[in-house]
Amino acid sequence: xxxxxxxxxxxxxxxxxxxxxxxxxxxxxxxxxGNQDLGTPIKCIYxxxxxxxxxxxxxxxxxxxxxxxxxxxxRWARYCHLQSHSDGFMMRGDxxxxxxxTGNSTASHLHLDVLKKKPSHWRFYSKNxxxxxxxxxxxxxxxxxxPMEQDKLNALKNLEAYRPNRTQGQEGSFEGFVNAIxxxxxxxxxxxxxxxxxxxRIKTLEATPPATSPVTPxxxxxxxxxxxxxxxxxxxxxxxxxx
Numbered sequence: 001x002x003x004x005x006x007x008x009x010x011x012x013x014x015x016x017x018x019x020x021x022x023x024x025x026x027x028x029x030x031x032x033x034g035n036q037d038l039g040t041p042i043k044c045i046y047x048x049x050x051x052x053x054x055x056x057x058x059x060x061x062x063x064x065x066x067x068x069x070x071x072x073x074x075r076w077a078r079y080c081h082l083q084s085h086s087d088g089f090m091m092r093g094d095x096x097x098x099x100x101x102t103g104n105s106t107a108s109h110l111h112l113d114v115l116k117k118k119p120s121h122w123r124f125y126s127k128n129x130x131x132x133x134x135x136x137x138x139x140x141x142x143x144x145x146x147p148m149e150q151d152k153l154n155a156l157k158n159l160e161a162y163r164p165n166r167t168q169g170q171e172g173s174f175e176g177f178v179n180a181i182x183x184x185x186x187x188x189x190x191x192x193x194x195x196x197x198x199x200x201r202i203k204t205l206e207a208t209p210p211a212t213s214p215v216t217p218x219x220x221x222x223x224x225x226x227x228x229x230x231x232x233x234x235x236x237x238x239x240x241x242x243x
Contacts, residue, residue: 001043001044001045001046001092001093001140002027002043002045002140003027003042003043003045003079003110003112004027004029004040004041004042004043004099004110006029006030006031007027007028007029007030008027008028008029008030008031009025009026009027010026010027010028010109011025011026012025013025013113013129013133013135013136013137014129014130014133014135019125020125020127021127021129022129023113023125023126023129023132023133024078024111024112024113024114024133024136025111025112025113025136026109026110026111027109027110027111027112028108028109028110029099033107034107034108035101035107035108036108037099037108037109038083038099038100038101038108039083039098039099039100039108040098040099040108041095041097041098041099042079042082042095042096042097042098042099042110043092043093043094043095043096044066044090044091044092044093044094044095044096045077045092045112045136045139045140046066046068046070046075046077046092046139046140046142047068047090047091047092047144048066048067048068048069048075048077048089048090049066049067049088049089049090050064050065050066050085050086050087050088050089050090050096051065051066051067051076052064052065052122053065053085053087054122054123055102056102056103056123057102057103058103058104059103059104059123059125060078060080060081060103060104060111060123061080061081061082061100061101061102061103061104061105062080062081062082062083062084062085062097062100062102062103063078063079063080063082063103063122063123064078064079064080064082064085064086064096064097065077065078065079065122066079066090066096068139070138070139070142072116072134072138073116074116074118075114075115075116075134075138075139076114076115076118077112077113077114077115077136077139078111078112078113078114078115078122079096079097079110079111079112080103080110080111080112080113081099081100081101081102081103081105081108081109081110081111082097082098082099082100082102082110083097083098083099083100083101083102083108084097084098084100085097085098092144112136113133113136114133114134114135114136114138114139115132115133115134116132116133116134117131117132119132
């Protein structure tokens with residue numbers, strides 16, 4: 001899936017640019033020029049989760065990074081020069097933001113690149129293009145033969161809706177639980193069952209009067225011990241949040 005259609009490619013992957021080989025694709029809406037496509041909605045090209053966003057008047061401008069698990073390994077898609085952006089878990093086709101002209105940009109466009117190695121910082125650039133990057137078409141044209149990844153993300157979005165407001169200190173256990181599930185390769189049925197149980201337990205805690213001590217969670221059957229551990233930590237954090 002392309003970030004928007006109709007599209008035109010202004011600068012190709014691994015072609016000469018003013019600063020060295022081009023690490024991604026520069027895209028505009030076909031038939032436009034200048035800033036005519038400013039504000040165009042940008043779609044997520046492959047399911048994943050937003051792990052970084054930052055604003056700058058330099059280089060990549062307003063930047064969003066989505067981490068994805070693919071058959072070829074982890075990939076990090078960078079959507080650059082954005083006007084605005086979203087957050088959270090992204091399905092293929094979700095709107096991740098709008099086209100802008102922030103940073104080192106003379107007119108509105110989307111710079112899209114995909115890293116195959118995690119860099120030390122997200123405004124990273126290397127002239128060793130084939131060592132660090134893949135052609136974004138790897139994700140754009142990928143056929144997701146099973147909806148598992150999409151279903152996992154959708155289930156996690158549903159679970160997210162049950163999360164009450166918490167302090168940053170309590171956030172870690174929930175994120176750990178989410179990461180343990182989304183990073184697993186187990187069957188979607190197993191994952192859905194565990195998410196259903198997790199949602200029910202969180203709903204029960206929400207309906208429970210404030211406790212005076214941490215609640216010992218009722219055992220829940222997990223096939224993944226890591227997910228089980230994170231889930232119990234999440235429940236413990238829920239109990240503390242109600243004191």
